[in-house]
Amino acid sequence: MARKASGKASSAITAMDVARTLGVSQSTISRAYSMTASISEKTKSRVLETANALGYQPNIIARSLITRRTNIVAVVVANLVDPFYPVVLDALAQRIQSQGFQTLLFIPSSGEQVDDVLPKLLQYQVDAVVLASATLSSAMAKVCAERDMPLVLFNRYVPGLEVHAVSCDNVAGGRRVAEFLHGLGHRRLAFVSGETTSSTNRDRERGFIARLTELGIDGCRQEVGGDYSYESGYDATQRLLRQAGPPDAIFFASDVLAFGGMDMLQAAGLRIPQDISIVGYDDVPLAAWRGYDLTTIRQPIDEMVEAAVDMLGLGQAQHLPVAPTTRLIMGALIERSSTSKRPVRIDLAKTRRR
Amino acid sequence: MARKASGKASSAITAMDVARTLGVSQSTISRAYSMTASISEKTKSRVLETANALGYQPNIIARSLITRRTNIVAVVVANLVDPFYPVVLDALAQRIQSQGFQTLLFIPSSGEQVDDVLPKLLQYQVDAVVLASATLSSAMAKVCAERDMPLVLFNRYVPGLEVHAVSCDNVAGGRRVAEFLHGLGHRRLAFVSGETTSSTNRDRERGFIARLTELGIDGCRQEVGGDYSYESGYDATQRLLRQAGPPDAIFFASDVLAFGGMDMLQAAGLRIPQDISIVGYDDVPLAAWRGYDLTTIRQPIDEMVEAAVDMLGLGQAQHLPVAPTTRLIMGALIERSSTSKRPVRIDLAKTRRR
Numbered sequence: 001m002a003r004k005a006s007g008k009a010s011s012a013i014t015a016m017d018v019a020r021t022l023g024v025s026q027s028t029i030s031r032a033y034s035m036t037a038s039i040s041e042k043t044k045s046r047v048l049e050t051a052n053a054l055g056y057q058p059n060i061i062a063r064s065l066i067t068r069r070t071n072i073v074a075v076v077v078a079n080l081v082d083p084f085y086p087v088v089l090d091a092l093a094q095r096i097q098s099q100g101f102q103t104l105l106f107i108p109s110s111g112e113q114v115d116d117v118l119p120k121l122l123q124y125q126v127d128a129v130v131l132a133s134a135t136l137s138s139a140m141a142k143v144c145a146e147r148d149m150p151l152v153l154f155n156r157y158v159p160g161l162e163v164h165a166v167s168c169d170n171v172a173g174g175r176r177v178a179e180f181l182h183g184l185g186h187r188r189l190a191f192v193s194g195e196t197t198s199s200t201n202r203d204r205e206r207g208f209i210a211r212l213t214e215l216g217i218d219g220c221r222q223e224v225g226g227d228y229s230y231e232s233g234y235d236a237t238q239r240l241l242r243q244a245g246p247p248d249a250i251f252f253a254s255d256v257l258a259f260g261g262m263d264m265l266q267a268a269g270l271r272i273p274q275d276i277s278i279v280g281y282d283d284v285p286l287a288a289w290r291g292y293d294l295t296t297i298r299q300p301i302d303e304m305v306e307a308a309v310d311m312l313g314l315g316q317a318q319h320l321p322v323a324p325t326t327r328l329i330m331g332a333l334i335e336r337s338s339t340s341k342r343p344v345r346i347d348l349a350k351t352r353r354r
Numbered sequence: 355m356a357r358k359a360s361g362k363a364s365s366a367i368t369a370m371d372v373a374r375t376l377g378v379s380q381s382t383i384s385r386a387y388s389m390t391a392s393i394s395e396k397t398k399s400r401v402l403e404t405a406n407a408l409g410y411q412p413n414i415i416a417r418s419l420i421t422r423r424t425n426i427v428a429v430v431v432a433n434l435v436d437p438f439y440p441v442v443l444d445a446l447a448q449r450i451q452s453q454g455f456q457t458l459l460f461i462p463s464s465g466e467q468v469d470d471v472l473p474k475l476l477q478y479q480v481d482a483v484v485l486a487s488a489t490l491s492s493a494m495a496k497v498c499a500e501r502d503m504p505l506v507l508f509n510r511y512v513p514g515l516e517v518h519a520v521s522c523d524n525v526a527g528g529r530r531v532a533e534f535l536h537g538l539g540h541r542r543l544a545f546v547s548g549e550t551t552s553s554t555n556r557d558r559e560r561g562f563i564a565r566l567t568e569l570g571i572d573g574c575r576q577e578v579g580g581d582y583s584y585e586s587g588y589d590a591t592q593r594l595l596r597q598a599g600p601p602d603a604i605f606f607a608s609d610v611l612a613f614g615g616m617d618m619l620q621a622a623g624l625r626i627p628q629d630i631s632i633v634g635y636d637d638v639p640l641a642a643w644r645g646y647d648l649t650t651i652r653q654p655i656d657e658m659v660e661a662a663v664d665m666l667g668l669g670q671a672q673h674l675p676v677a678p679t680t681r682l683i684m685g686a687l688i689e690r691s692s693t694s695k696r697p698v699r700i701d702l703a704k705t706r707r708r
Contacts, residue, residue, distance in 0.1 A: 072458070080440040080441070080444040081440070081441070081444070081639060083440075085440070086435070086437075086440040089434060089440075090434040090461060093459050094461055097461070097474075102458050102459070102460065102474065102478060103459040104458050105429075105443075105447050105456070105459050106447075106451075107444060107447045107448055109448055109451070109452075120451075120456065124425075124426075124456060230639075230640070230643055259640075259643065262645070263643060263644040264644075267644060285584075286584070286613075286640070289584055289613065290588070290617040290618075290621060291616070291617040291620070
């Protein structure tokens with residue numbers, strides 16, 4: 001306890017100092033720094049000016065005991081290895097900062113579930129929670145609801161669970177890829193899935209297969225990656241190629257799976273896109289790198305982040321009891337050189353390969 | 355204020371409830387949850403058992419007013435786009451969590467300096483600060499020292515600034531690359547730098563050039579990327595190739611720069627490693643992907659993170675006044691297929707290219 005007290009007591013200006021200088025109460029100082037307390041604009045600017053002149057730094061932590069706010073949003077991210085999530089975390093943290101809040105990061109260690117993180121999260125009395133790349137149990141949803149703690153699932157939703165969720169419209173994305181590949185002339189299609197239990201994977205697959213069926217294409221080959229890693233994409237593609245009648249186009253449930261697949265295909269001597277077209281999902285930065293130059297569905301990260309942070313209602317005096325909503329936002333197909341039309345010479349190549 | 359009070363008052367068990375049940379004072383409850391307070395093991399376990407049975411969650415925020423600890427470590431990261439930093443952040447956050455602390459994330463928005471983040475950082479009364487991929491001004495170092503707030507620079511040091519710093523031994527890394535390429539028979543070498551003002555870049559370059567000179571090789575070509583991006587690596591390599599007498603090996607100041615360079619070389623029709631050897635720095639996950647399979651210096655992230663968190667002295671009752679130390683940790687050269695020996699047939703190829 002002695003440790004910081006000495007350093008701080010000698011240098012720090014307190015709210016009391018500001019109050020004395022202005023001849024107002026200490027609660028006036030607190031209210032000037034609160035986003036929700038009632039205080040006239042005139043008093044507020046007088047306080048802020050004097051506080052700045054004196055070099056006063058409000059102590060958010062101490063204030064939280066009065067306002068019952070910590071100005072902290074917990075962000076739980078299960079995965080920072082997939083390049084999609086650093087982009088998401090960057091956008092989320094910046095958006096949260098722009099609202100006058102900060103991000104307290106929770107990364108479940110391997111083997112830990114989101115529910116294991118819950119007790120810690122409650123101890124820090126965070127104002128709101130965003131769960132990205134992490135599934136939520138109904139137990140945790142219940143605890144957050146009881147505490148009136150706003151919670152948003154990002155890039156996920158859990159059917160039957162009454163919580164706010166923001167996601168790319170993955171069914172629509174899957175349909176768009178089916179239409180696009182069909183339009184290029186592809187008929188022997190394959191889908192490589194990631195984590196089969198996630199809503200993202202399920203919806204991308206469902207949209208893709210449903211639209212293919214509508215277009216008269218049945219028998220789309222499927223391989224399970226198991227997760228969204230590079231290795232899983234590589235291995236699943238190897239298994240696909242071992243089957244009779246290889247596909248002329250593969251849709252991967254994520255970009256990173258697709259990168260693994262592309263490297264495998266090239267190692268096997270196949271040319272992209274002349275022999276086989278490849279489509280991913282996410283549009284992570286390296287999808288635009290010339291080594292991959294991957295056609296993909298761009299996740300509308302900025303809109304998704306904006307929607308998620310809006311749902312948290314940060315800085316609102318009352319957390320209005322809004323019915324839990326799942327917001328699905330459309331992604332756009334970004335066409336690059338990993339896909340091409342199937343002209344006649346490719347049909348010859350196909351014959352040769354068989 | 356009404357917002358959460360209602361939800362919490364109805365459900366939350368307070369320290370007072372636990373104290374009443376046990377017939378002890380409330381401060382005994384606080385002490386049981388403190389890592390530094392003096393309390394007998396017996397009393398401590400009695401309190402914790404009862405608290406758990408009643409469903410009490412200690413409020414870290416409220417406790418921070420007594421202990422003057424928030425159990426929060428601020429991590430300032432200027433960049434999450436380079437795949438090196440998500441790996442660092444993941445390791446840092448997990449290590450900080452394992453010590454009973456959480457990471458409060460600060461990402462300066464574009465145009466913002468670390469010093470602009472400082473007032474916010476102080477408001478949250480964090481217990482310690484880690485600055486990764488961010489330079490520190492002497493003003494900020496002074497403020498932290500005055501407040502006795504432990505601070506560590508990660509993957510950077512600032513000459514003349516008396517703060518703790520942990521970094522890979524970049525001079526030694528650069529020397530190792532020079533020796534390795536020389537040993538393979540390369541004599542026409544080039545270096546592509548990233549952000550020229552950073553200590554990482556400066557040291558890698560210095561070690562590389564110094565060792566080459568010792569080995570009798572002068573006139574190493576140099577190109578400036580300007581930053582550590584893929585595009586900068588691509589463009590700098592293009593400029594290198596335009597010069598007369600192209601290099602037979604390039605050392606890039608980071609893996610991502612190298613990926614840009616490799617894609618440029620391949621687009622120009624050069625074969626890696628037959629025509630040109632490539633070495634990067636960092637060993638980010640995708641350096642091992644088959645599409646790049648990049649020889650590189652592996653940054654010892656786990657040791658670096660361990661050293662950095664140790665320096666913060668989290669959970670220690672007294673922050674001992676240790677003289678600021680710069681810890682440099684050796685990285686290892688990871689040899690992959692982007693480098694090869696220069697046999698006779700390559701000399702023929704060189705003649706052809708000229």
